[in-house]
Amino acid sequence: MKFSGNWITEMTGGLDVTTKELAQLVTKKTAEAEGVESVGEHLTMVCAARIEQVEQIEGSHNRKAVVETKLYGTRTVVCGAPNCRPGIMTAYVPAGCVLDGRRIEKAVIAGVESDGMLASGAELGLNRETAGILELNAEPGTAIPGCGPDSIIEIDNKSLTHRPDLWGHHGMAREVAAILGRPLRDPVDLSLLPEGEGAIGVNIEDYALCPRYSALVFENVTVAPSPLWLQYRLEAVGLNPINNIVDVTNYVMAEIAQPMHAFDAATLNGGTIYVRRARAGERMVALDGEDYALDEQALVIADGEGAVAIAGVIGGLNTGVTEKTTRIVLESANFQAGSVRKTSSRLKLRTDASMRFEKAQDPHNTLRGLARAVALLRQVSPGIRLVGGVADDKGELVPAPPIDLPLDWLRRKLGRSVPSEQVRSILESLSFGVAEVKAGEFQVTIPSWRATKDVSIKDDLVEEVGRMVGYDTIAPEPPLVPSSPPPENPERNYLHQVRLACAAQGFTEVSNYSFVNQAQIAELSLPEADHVKVLNPISSDQGLLRTSLMPGILRSVRDNSRHLDNFRLFELGHEIHKRAGDLPNERLHLAAAVYSKAGDGQAGLFEAKRLAECLLKNAKVRQTEAKAWEHPARAYEVVWRQQAVGRIAELHPNLATGRAAVLDLDLTLVQEMGSEAVKYQPLQRYPSSAFDLSVLAAERQPVVEIEDLLASYAGPQLQGIEFVRQYVGPPLAAGQKSVSFRLRVASSQKTLSAEEITAIRAQVIAGMEKSGYELRV
Amino acid sequence: MSAANLESLESLEQDALQRIQSAAALADLEAVRVELLGRKGKLAGLSKDMGQLTPEERASRGKLLNRAKQALEEALEQRKSAFEDTALHTRLQAEWVDLTVPAPGVRPGSLHPVTLVQREIEDLFVSMGFTVLSGPEVETEHHNFDALNIPGDHPARDMQDTFWLEGGYLLRTHTSPVQIRGMRKLGPPLRMIAPGRVFRNEELDASHEHTFYQIEGMMVDREISVSHLIYYMKTMLEGLFRREVTVRLRPGYFPFVEPGFELEIQCLLCGGKGCPVCKQSGWLEQLGCGLVHPNVLRMSGIDPEEWMGWAFGLGLTRLVMMRYGIDDIRHLQGGDLRFLRQF
Numbered sequence A: 001m002k003f004s005g006n007w008i009t010e011m012t013g014g015l016d017v018t019t020k021e022l023a024q025l026v027t028k029k030t031a032e033a034e035g036v037e038s039v040g041e042h043l044t045m046v047c048a049a050r051i052e053q054v055e056q057i058e059g060s061h062n063r064k065a066v067v068e069t070k071l072y073g074t075r076t077v078v079c080g081a082p083n084c085r086p087g088i089m090t091a092y093v094p095a096g097c098v099l100d101g102r103r104i105e106k107a108v109i110a111g112v113e114s115d116g117m118l119a120s121g122a123e124l125g126l127n128r129e130t131a132g133i134l135e136l137n138a139e140p141g142t143a144i145p146g147c148g149p150d151s152i153i154e155i156d157n158k159s160l161t162h163r164p165d166l167w168g169h170h171g172m173a174r175e176v177a178a179i180l181g182r183p184l185r186d187p188v189d190l191s192l193l194p195e196g197e198g199a200i201g202v203n204i205e206d207y208a209l210c211p212r213y214s215a216l217v218f219e220n221v222t223v224a225p226s227p228l229w230l231q232y233r234l235e236a237v238g239l240n241p242i243n244n245i246v247d248v249t250n251y252v253m254a255e256i257a258q259p260m261h262a263f264d265a266a267t268l269n270g271g272t273i274y275v276r277r278a279r280a281g282e283r284m285v286a287l288d289g290e291d292y293a294l295d296e297q298a299l300v301i302a303d304g305e306g307a308v309a310i311a312g313v314i315g316g317l318n319t320g321v322t323e324k325t326t327r328i329v330l331e332s333a334n335f336q337a338g339s340v341r342k343t344s345s346r347l348k349l350r351t352d353a354s355m356r357f358e359k360a361q362d363p364h365n366t367l368r369g370l371a372r373a374v375a376l377l378r379q380v381s382p383g384i385r386l387v388g389g390v391a392d393d394k395g396e397l398v399p400a401p402p403i404d405l406p407l408d409w410l411r412r413k414l415g416r417s418v419p420s421e422q423v424r425s426i427l428e429s430l431s432f433g434v435a436e437v438k439a440g441e442f443q444v445t446i447p448s449w450r451a452t453k454d455v456s457i458k459d460d461l462v463e464e465v466g467r468m469v470g471y472d473t474i475a476p477e478p479p480l481v482p483s484s485p486p487p488e489n490p491e492r493n494y495l496h497q498v499r500l501a502c503a504a505q506g507f508t509e510v511s512n513y514s515f516v517n518q519a520q521i522a523e524l525s526l527p528e529a530d531h532v533k534v535l536n537p538i539s540s541d542q543g544l545l546r547t548s549l550m551p552g553i554l555r556s557v558r559d560n561s562r563h564l565d566n567f568r569l570f571e572l573g574h575e576i577h578k579r580a581g582d583l584p585n586e587r588l589h590l591a592a593a594v595y596s597k598a599g600d601g602q603a604g605l606f607e608a609k610r611l612a613e614c615l616l617k618n619a620k621v622r623q624t625e626a627k628a629w630e631h632p633a634r635a636y637e638v639v640w641r642q643q644a645v646g647r648i649a650e651l652h653p654n655l656a657t658g659r660a661a662v663l664d665l666d667l668t669l670v671q672e673m674g675s676e677a678v679k680y681q682p683l684q685r686y687p688s689s690a691f692d693l694s695v696l697a698a699e700r701q702p703v704v705e706i707e708d709l710l711a712s713y714a715g716p717q718l719q720g721i722e723f724v725r726q727y728v729g730p731p732l733a734a735g736q737k738s739v740s741f742r743l744r745v746a747s748s749q750k751t752l753s754a755e756e757i758t759a760i761r762a763q764v765i766a767g768m769e770k771s772g773y774e775l776r777v
Numbered sequence B: 001m002s003a004a005n006l007e008s009l010e011s012l013e014q015d016a017l018q019r020i021q022s023a024a025a026l027a028d029l030e031a032v033r034v035e036l037l038g039r040k041g042k043l044a045g046l047s048k049d050m051g052q053l054t055p056e057e058r059a060s061r062g063k064l065l066n067r068a069k070q071a072l073e074e075a076l077e078q079r080k081s082a083f084e085d086t087a088l089h090t091r092l093q094a095e096w097v098d099l100t101v102p103a104p105g106v107r108p109g110s111l112h113p114v115t116l117v118q119r120e121i122e123d124l125f126v127s128m129g130f131t132v133l134s135g136p137e138v139e140t141e142h143h144n145f146d147a148l149n150i151p152g153d154h155p156a157r158d159m160q161d162t163f164w165l166e167g168g169y170l171l172r173t174h175t176s177p178v179q180i181r182g183m184r185k186l187g188p189p190l191r192m193i194a195p196g197r198v199f200r201n202e203e204l205d206a207s208h209e210h211t212f213y214q215i216e217g218m219m220v221d222r223e224i225s226v227s228h229l230i231y232y233m234k235t236m237l238e239g240l241f242r243r244e245v246t247v248r249l250r251p252g253y254f255p256f257v258e259p260g261f262e263l264e265i266q267c268l269l270c271g272g273k274g275c276p277v278c279k280q281s282g283w284l285e286q287l288g289c290g291l292v293h294p295n296v297l298r299m300s301g302i303d304p305e306e307w308m309g310w311a312f313g314l315g316l317t318r319l320v321m322m323r324y325g326i327d328d329i330r331h332l333q334g335g336d337l338r339f340l341r342q343f
C-alpha cells in the first residue's frame, strides 16, 4: 500500500520530520515501510505558460510556439502536440528540468531552437493522458495548482493484515499524529449528509454477510476528467484516474479506507437495491470486461433484474458510470470479511476494494464515506445535486465491550513499567477511551475502526502501549525460573548419533523432497494406492508423498554418478504411510547408498553391512527374496535382536550404471525396541584355549549357518567362534568351499586339560560329520 | 717374562688391533676375538707357563696380558658398535616412505548444512533448559491453523500457501503446530524448541522453495514478559553469530501471538550504517516472535490468567544460506554431493 507524504501531512497539521524519518518511525511503531520514493520533484520548476503565437515549421509536423512563462520570460519552443494553439494556458518545462530521469536540454528540432518544452499530463506524471499538452486554468508563471513534489511511503501489505483502518491515509495519519504528538485533522464533515428519506430502497438479505449498506442519489452529474490535483494524487498512490465520479470513490477509499461504488442510476431497474446471494447460474460482466460465473456463495448487489456488482469486489460493466451519465447511485457499504475473501479467491480477482473488505472494515465508516464524497463531488462536478436523504439499511451494530486493563498486569507483560498517565495518553492518542474505574486499572473503550477484529482483549492493548513507548526501551532480562534439566528427547539424540556414525563411515547427508511422482514409484513397484495424494500440487511431479526414501536415494545416486565414480550418501527422513481415518503413519528411516562405477559390487554391500553393524550392535543379515528393484541374488534383511529392522540390497543393474548397495533401516522400529540394559559379565578366571577347524560346504551355504552349527556342537564351554577365511578352488571340487573357524573354549571352574579340549574338538567334529559336513582337519 | 715373549705379545696386540680396524664384517671381528681372546686363544697361550714364574714376574706378566686383553676387547666393542650403527642406518634408510601418497581408507562424510546449524541452535537451547520436540510433517487443519488462532476465513491463511492432502489433511506450513503438541504433551511450565521441515505451495527458483526448514521455540511460565523474550532471542542470535548483536523489535502480525514482533538485528556487515546486504536499512530481519496469544494457550488447555508465554519462529533455511553464503536455495534439497561435501 502506497501512502502519500503530502496527504498524511495535510491531516496532521504539518510535520517536522522528513518522509524518510517518518517511514522509519512508522516501521518501528506501526507497520513495515519497505521504501520511500520521491515523485514530482520536477514540478517545482514547471510553471503555467500562455501560448502567444504558433507557426507551422516547414517540412515538419512540429510547430514553433512562443510562450509567455512570466517566471522564465518569453520562450520559444518546438511542440508537436495537436492541441498546441495560441491563447491556451499550458505547462512549460524549462531546460535543466529532469522528467522521468531524462534531463530536458535546449535543442534544435526541425531547424528551430527549442528552449524547454510544453508537456502532457503523462509526461509530468500527473495522469496517463498522452494525447496533447495540458490545458490549464492558471496564471502564467504559477505552479500547476495542487501538484507539487511528494514522497511516497510503500508499506508492506502483509504487515497491514490485521489493521483495516490502515488501508486509508487517515488511519496512517492517526498513527503518525500519535507517534509525533501532533493533532489529527478529520477530512470528514458528517453535517454534509442530507436529512430525510433515501431516494432509493435498500434491501439486505443477510446482515451477517452485509452488516450495512448506505447509499446516496445525485442528479445533474457532469462526467469529465478530474481536476489535475485529484488525478495526480491518485496516480501518486498507484490508482488509475478514470473520471471525476469514479476518481472520487477511489479517493475516499484511499483516504478513509471505505471502498465505494457509483452506479449510473439510469441503468438500474426498479427503485430498490438488493444485497443477496447470487442465484445458481447467475453471471455478470464486470468493469474489467470479464464475464464471471457466480454461485450461491457469492454475495451480489442486484437491481430488480439481476446482479449489478459482486459485493465488495467489483462493479458491473453495464451499470457503471459513463460520459452520458447524469444521475448516480453512490454505494458505501460494509461486507463480511470472510465472504469477500472467499468470493475474491474463488473468482481469482483481487481488487482494491476486496483487499480492504477482507481485513474487516468498520460498518460505521459507510456514512463517513458518503459525507466525504458529497464534499468532493461538489468540487469536481459543479452543479451536482443530492436527491433525497441517505438510504441506509443495517443490522444491529453492537458496540465492542470495553476492556479492563490492570496496569500491573501490563507491566508484567511488557517487562517494564509505564506511568499510568503515559498509558492513558498513548491510548487516547490512538482514539481509545480511557477511564480509571479503580486504582491501578483502566477501562478502555475501543474505537469502532479497531473493534472489528484487531482489538478485543487486553493483550491487544499491550501492543498499543508497547509499540508507542518503544520496544527499544525494554531491557533484555532472563526470567526468574527454576533451573532444571529439560525433559529428554531420546529420539533426537539417537538421530544425531546415527548421523554422526554415518558421517564417520564416510557417508554424506543428503535431503530429498517428501514428494514423489508416479514414474518414480512405478520404477520401484511401490503401489500408488499406498500413497497420500496432494490435492493441489505445483506440478504433477509432486502429486504423492513418499512411502519410501528409495525414490529420492535412487535420484541422488543417478545424479551424482554423472560427476563422481565413487561415493557414499545417506538420508534421514519420514516415510509417510496412508492410514484410514487418522493422520498418516510417519516412520523415520535411514537410507544409505554406496556407489562405485567399477568393480563387482561386493565391497559396497559389505560397507552397507558394516554401517548397519556400526548402528546396531551385533546386527545380522539373512538373504531374502529380492524386490523388483533389487539385484535378484543380492537382497538381505537386517536382523537385530531377532527382528527384521531393514534391508540391504544392491540396486538392480537395470536401474543405474555401476554398482550401488543400499541400506534401509526403520529407525522408528529400532527406537521402539529400546536399548538393552548393559549388564556386566565377570571376566574369565581360567585361561582359554583355541583350536582351528575347516569345514567343507556348498559354495552358497551361508557362513553364518555353519558357524551356528559349530557353536551348537561345541557346548557351554565355547567362549567364542571366529571366522578365519574361506577358500574356493583346486583341489576342492567345483561348487564347494572350505571355511576355517577358530573356536575358543574355557571353563569358569578350572583350567581345561589337554584331554578335555581334545574331547570338545572331537565332539564338534563328530557332530558336524553327523550333520553331513566333511572337515579338513 | 722373556724379552722374546714380551715382543711377541706386543706384535700380537698390534697385529690384532690392525685386523680389528680393517675388519670388513662382524664375522671378521669374531674370528679375531676367538683367535686371541678365546679360551684357547693366543693370549691364553701366553699365560700357560705362568706357573713357572716368580711371583713378581707373574704379577708383571699378568698386568701386561690384562692390559693387552682390555685394549683388544675395547677395540672389538667399538668396532662392533660401529658395524651395528652402520647396519641400523642402512636398514632405516631403506625404510624411506613417501607419505605424500594418499592415505588409504574411507574419509568421514559430511552432515547437511541444515543439520549443522539446527544442531547448534538445539544445543544452545538445551543448555538453557529447553527440550527439543518433533512433530509430523502431515498435519491436521486444527493443529496447523485453528489451534493457532487462525480460523477458516482469516486473511492470515492467505500468507500461507498450503499443500492440501486427501483426507482433509495438509503438509504443515510452519513448525508452529508443534507448539500445540508441545503444550498438550508437556503442560505448563514448559520450554521447548521444534526444528523441522515445512512446506509452502510456491514455485521453485533461486530464492523460493516449497520445502524448507524452520525452528519454533516457546516458553510458558508464570511470569513471562517481552523483556524475557528479547533476552532469549538476543542470547540465541549471539550464540549463532558468535558475537554481540543489537536486536530490535518492531510490530509484526502473527495470529498466534499478541503482541507480535518482527525481530531484526543491526546489520553485521555495516554496523547499521546501511549497505547492500541490509538494503541500506541498517537492519536485518531475523525472525517473528511475540507473547503467546491467550486463545492459543486456552485452546491447548492452559489458563492464560495463570500462565504467560513467548514464542518465536525462525527460518532455518534462510539462516543456513546466510551462514554459508549460499546463493541458490535449490542446492539444499538438490542432493548434489559436490555441494554437500563442502560442509
Ligand SMILES: [Zn+2]
Binding pocket: B267, B268, B269, B270, B271, B272, B273, B274, B275, B276, B277, B278, B279, B280, B282, B283
Ligand atoms: Zn548493512
